[in-house]
Amino acid sequence: MARIEQQLVSLLAPAVEALGFTLWGVEFVRAGKHSTLRVYIDHEDGISVDDCAEVSYQASALLDVEDPIKSEYFLEVSSPGMERPFFSAAQMQQYLGEIAAVELNVAQQNKRKFKGVISKVEGDTVEFNVDGEPLLVNYSSVKKAHLVPQFN
Structure with a gap:
């Protein structure tokens, strides 16, 4: 996670949790005047549009006061x-046996982008089953990862 995103998580997590939600993750996509700050929230009962509006109102006020992002967004x-995007190995622990799409910063075992079953998580290391073969990945080498929903 980039430094600004870590700072934003530290800033926003207490406010989001005070409202009864979990801060799943934060993405800051830089694009000049069209930059976007995405805040993902979660709750065991799901998330409604009203929940998003409530968190947006609180987060906006907090971001205006603290001003961690100097540009427009x-x-x-x-x-x-x-x-759901993954922001940590610990989040993947909750989805053992599920398929994730992963993009690495640098290829490992000739794989930079792959889909694999999350088979084990130990600390910051995630083991995926990719085409019947194990692939161990340190989460710090993950550029992007998200859950691949399965419909039966």
Whole structure:
């Protein structure tokens, strides 16, 4: 996670949790005047539009006071959804046996982008089953990862 995103998590997590939600993760996508700050919230009963509006209102006020981002940006608050992005190995622990789509910063075992079953998580190391073969990945080498929903 980038330094600004870590700072934003530290800033926003207490406010989100005080409202009864879990801060799933934060993404800051730089694009000049069209930069976007995405705040993902979660709750065991799901997330409604009203929940997003409530968190957006609180987060916006907090961000205005603390001003951690000096440039213009749009604030988006949403549920992580079915294709939830992962922000840590610990989050993947909750989805053992599920399929994740992963993009690495640098290829490992000739794989930079792959889909694999999350088979084990130990600390910051995640083991995926990719085409019947184990692939161990240190989470710090993950550029992006998200859950691949399965429909039966």
